[in-house]
Amino acid sequence: MATPVKVHGPPLSTAVSRVLACLIEKDVPFQLIPVNMAKGEHKSPDFLKIQPFGQVPAFQDEATSLFESRAICRYICEKYPEKGNKGLYGTNPLAKASIDQWVEAEGQSFNPPSSVLVFQLAFAPRMKLKQDQSLISQNEAKLEKVLDVYDKRLGESRFLAGDDFSLADLSHLPNAHYLVNAAERGELFTSKKNVERWWGEISSRDSWKKVVDMQKQST
């Protein structure tokens, strides 16, 4: 019986939850090791050995040690191709390239503005930090433009990379979830017909519901 893989980090972290969603989709057993960021555990010498940038998550699979959530997701799919959702990273090179294109689009175009908004609207108030209104408006405008592109794409394709749910859609779940449920920005998604349809589908997947449960249980 193989040792479960290890994920270091709090489930409330968007990047950690991206990895958890992937592990659950792929039916890969894992052990979640808490990291108390409020206490600065992510900057401790021991943690910096497994993630030198002091960010979460860090990941271990027997002798392999990795970080960066999107890299960890790709590794999980390549190491365990026969487990769980076999098509999550495509079953042929063209499908995989399309998925990589949209994972990159998420990382380069969706993530920057949505991360700022998640921090400013969902986390800053809880951390008693002052919100930056100008940063919020700038990034709302950027995200609107990105979602316009998505709406057009999702009018032509059921999911971002093609007909099947993939890593590309999964990669959006963490930030979008907070925008809709903790930042009162659901309208960004519901005001665009195809984006609304897509968000409804991907956020109701069993795997994502399990991650949300883990997040709730950790508070």
Added chain:
Amino acid sequence: MVVKVYGPVFASPKRVLVCLVEKEIEFEGVPLDLLKGEHKDPEFLKLQPFGTVPVTQDGDYVLYESRAIMRYYAEKYKSQGTDLLGKTVEERGQVENWLEVEAHNFDPHVFNLTLHVMFSSKLGIPRDENVIKESEEKLSRVLDIYEERLSKSKYLAGDFFSLADLSHLPFTQYLVGPIGKEYMITSRKHVNAWWNDISSRPSWQKVLQLYPAPL
């Protein structure tokens, strides 16, 4: 089939060009002047709806995002040219790890320096000295981590050159050249040795010769 690459004089497309040279794949550059706003033309937006470069066209097959394009060709032509992905799933994992580090920890800061130091006057945007200062500070901390990594490992993903190293070429070339911050590289012994190694690869020299930077 010859792969068409849009915007070859600019930095991000050069990731694709150097990858194609390493993999011995024929390509053709398609000029696109970002400084004239050609990336916002409706015809171009049909190919790349986010209005950025590169885009590749391989017959009818269109792909965008430089790191997605590199992964596709590196895998499709795995047995040809330089192996850029490592030999095992574990090595591939390390390549993906450091490619993501480049994308999220390195690129944003060096991109800001590129925009403000090199292109702000050409694009009619105000040059923001605060952004330049903060980006240099953040990039400096990232390079300290690279220095530590490269003191234990010849290349970023291990003892083999990979997509992770290659992805750094275009913007680092700007950093040591027109941005005027070569000291950020030369002051770090292992980063310096790594940069000298990867930038002197014939593939990179060929790309620089074929498509000199626009500034």
